[in-house]
Amino acid sequence: MKAFVTGGTGYTGGALCTRLAEQGHQVRALARKTSKTDQLRDRGIEIIFGDVRDIDSLRPAMKDVDVLFHLAALYRQAGFPEHIYHDIHIKGTENMLQVALEEGVKRFIHCSTIGVLGHISNPPANEETPYNPGDIYQITKMEGEKLALRYFREKNLPVTVIRPAAIYGPGDMRMLKLFRSIAKGRFVILGSGETTYHQVYIDDLITGFLLGAEKDVAIGQIYIIGGEEYVTLNQLTTMIAHDLGVSPPKLHLPVKPFQWLGPLVESVCIPLRIEPPIHRRRVDFFTKSRAFDISRAKRDLGYQPQYDLKTGIHLTAQWYRERGYLN
Structure with a gap:
């Protein structure tokens, strides 16, 4: 197939481009x-220079494309104004959807x-759990997802x-x-460490993308792609420590002071273009649970994580x- 990947110069997009090329597909990547x-x-x-925010740069990139993988995103980091997230995750996604529709792209993997x-x-x-985004990254990614599903329905x-x-x-x-x-030996856990964390190994995720592109049952659907298990932060840090041959983290600090300090430190550092040593998204790592059921992907796509x-x-x-x- 002829595949087009946005975000191909990123970690996940690069891995996807590599797998597609290894399988013999013609691969085109959008890059700034x-x-x-x-x-x-x-x-x-093949590299096509363009930007998801510039719709005219997308039309040549999508000529004769069979499957489009839209991975381009701005990950959460301090210093970016909120409108940048909106421009990339919402307007950029709408541009991609519109051109894909115009060019007759056969599958759009968002x-x-x-x-x-x-x-x-x-x-x-x-996948049926109600939306509940907690920051500008998650809010704009939610709106981009909704747009993609609307283009399917309408x-x-x-x-x-x-x-x-x-x-x-x-x-x-x-x-x-x-x-x-x-x-x-410097890692400090904020709070109890009993919040959950769910990861997916890169190779398994790429398999999930490809299955989503191959299976007709996947059209119009949402799939959570994760590993077989989720663990608490205490368990995760202990597993990492054991693999590294060091003692697991033992120091726990109250989370409340850091929740209060995060926004304050951000308000001082961001205008000065300094990466805050404490900010909200890092505190969220310790306070917000992530645990998911991947059974829909297993049932519909035949997805099965290969890496525990x-x-x-x-x-x-x-x-x-x-x-x-x-070191």
């Missing part, structure tokens, strides 16, 4: 001119996030929504801080260790 594209080019992937469900008070949540665009759990694996840099702080959490942690830690990132 400032993005690093050498690795994608080396894999035989990457959302489990974050649209926010804190899971009665785990595990599933305009018959063959859309499938994939909601990944927390993505990790070799090459991922977002989990590095957690692994490194545990390796150095222990194996995934080991492979990720090994990748960090080999590159000296844990």
Whole structure:
């Protein structure tokens, strides 16, 4: 098939482009001119320069495309005004949907996030759990997801929504801080550590995307793609510590002061373009549970995670260790 991937220069998008190319598909990736594209080019992937916010740049990219994987997103980080999230996750998604409709794209795979469900008070949540976003990233991702489903209902665009759990694996840099702080014995748990966390190994997630593109039953549906198990933060940090050969984190601090300090520190640091040492999304990691039922993906798509959490942690830690990132 001819596949088009937005967000192809990112961690997940790059892994998806690689798998598609390895399977013999023709792969085209959207990239901004400032993005690093050498690795994608080396894999035989065609690069189209453009931006999801610029609809005119999307039309040449979607000519003769069979399957479109829309992964482009702005992940939560301090310093970006709210309208940027709106422009990328909502307006950018609408641009993608409109051009896909115009060009007759046969399948539109939209990457959302489990974050649209926010804190899971009665785990595990599933695809029918009501929306409950908790920040601007989650709110705008929710609106982008709703747009995609609306194009299916009202305009018959063959859309499938994939909601990944927390993505990790070799090459991922977002989990590095957690692994490194545990390796150095510096990780502090805020609160009880009994909130839940649900991850998905990168290879399993890519399989989920491809199954969503292949199965006709997936059209018009939402699928949560996660690992086989979710664990508490205490369990997760203990598993990482054991793999690294260090003692598990034992220090717990009350979470309330940090919940109060987060917005205050952000209000001082963000105008100065300084990354806040404490901010709300990091505190949310300790206070908001993430636990999901993946049975719909198993039933409809034949999805079956191949990497248990222990194996995934080991492979990720090994990748960090080999590159000296844990020193």
